[in-house]
Amino acid sequence: MKKQKNYSNESALSDEFTEKNNILYSKIAKGYDILIKVLPIWNNWNSHAIPHIEGKRVLEVSFGTGLLLSKYASNYETFGIDYNPKMVEIAKKNIRDKGISAQLLQGNVESLPYNSNSFDTVLNTMAFTGYPDSLKAMSELNRVLKPGGKLIMVDINFPKNMNILGMLLTKFWILLGDVIRDMEKVFNHFDLDYTDKEIGGFGSVHLYIATKSSKEVITQQID
Ligand SMILES: C[S@@+](CC[C@H](N)C(=O)[O-])C[C@H]1O[C@@H](n2cnc3c(N)ncnc32)[C@H](O)[C@@H]1O
Numbered sequence: 441m442k443k444q445k446n447y448s449n450e451s452a453l454s455d456e457f458t459e460k461n462n463i464l465y466s467k468i469a470k471g472y473d474i475l476i477k478v479l480p481i482w483n484n485w486n487s488h489a490i491p492h493i494e495g496k497r498v499l500e501v502s503f504g505t506g507l508l509l510s511k512y513a514s515n516y517e518t519f520g521i522d523y524n525p526k527m528v529e530i531a532k533k534n535i536r537d538k539g540i541s542a543q544l545l546q547g548n549v550e551s552l553p554y555n556s557n558s559f560d561t562v563l564n565t566m567a568f569t570g571y572p573d574s575l576k577a578m579s580e581l582n583r584v585l586k587p588g589g590k591l592i593m594v595d596i597n598f599p600k601n602m603n604i605l606g607m608l609l610t611k612f613w614i615l616l617g618d619v620i621r622d623m624e625k626v627f628n629h630f631d632l633d634y635t636d637k638e639i640g641g642f643g644s645v646h647l648y649i650a651t652k653s654s655k656e657v658i659t660q661q662i663d
Contacts, residue, residue: 453572469526495560502567506531600641607641
């Protein structure tokens with residue numbers, strides 16, 4: 441097999457891509473909820489995000505059925521948004537059953553209904569590779585973060601050392617429809633400082649921690 445990081449071509453994607461996935465998520469939402477509850481590996485990967493949460497106000501974008509959210513939400517003022525109404529419904533029930541409160545909404549990452557500079561931490565797990573337009577999505581994730589705030593992402597990408605198993609796993613996700621980007625370019629576009637740690641799947645599961653520049657705060661103070 442030729443080892444090459446062939447990033448996906450986004451330009452062919454559109455709102456139809458989101459709608460197609462949305463129809464699929466509506467069909468599989470119940471099964472998805474059960475599967476991730478019994479699949480410890482998925483849980484383990486996503487749970488890497490929790491120790492990095494900072495501050496009081498936390499937003500999780502694309503929370504799915506809310507499994508990760510239910511693990512940290514009671515410690516923060518927690519907000520969440522997901523595009524799929526069925527996922528939102530199940531997540532609301534899941535957190536209600538656990539006696540946890542969080543403000544969950546249905547909505548699109550490309551137009552988040554929150555004020556700019558309003559969250560200390562934004563979480564996003566196993567979802568970015570399912571958005572059609574990386575710059576639109578990252579622009580919104582970045583906008584709602586406070587200066588100095590943290591964006592914590594868990595997602596699929598090629599392993600840095602391009603080992604065969606990790607490359608095969610990433611290609612498997614691409615076959616399933618995931619859109620793999622050069623995340624360095626995406627973070628740099630928004631001047632986000634970031635770290636990229638491989639946390640599983642032979643290097644194909646990455647934990648990104650990006651920090652929004654606090655330049656805006658300094659400028660405001662000088663003004
Ligand atoms: C693979 S699931 C991941 C769910 C959860 N974060 C997890 O790790 O189990 C992807 C989620 O992204 C949501 N999603 C897809 N497109 C979205 C969009 N444009 N805006 C917000 N959420 C979206 C889907 O509804 C789905 O719940």
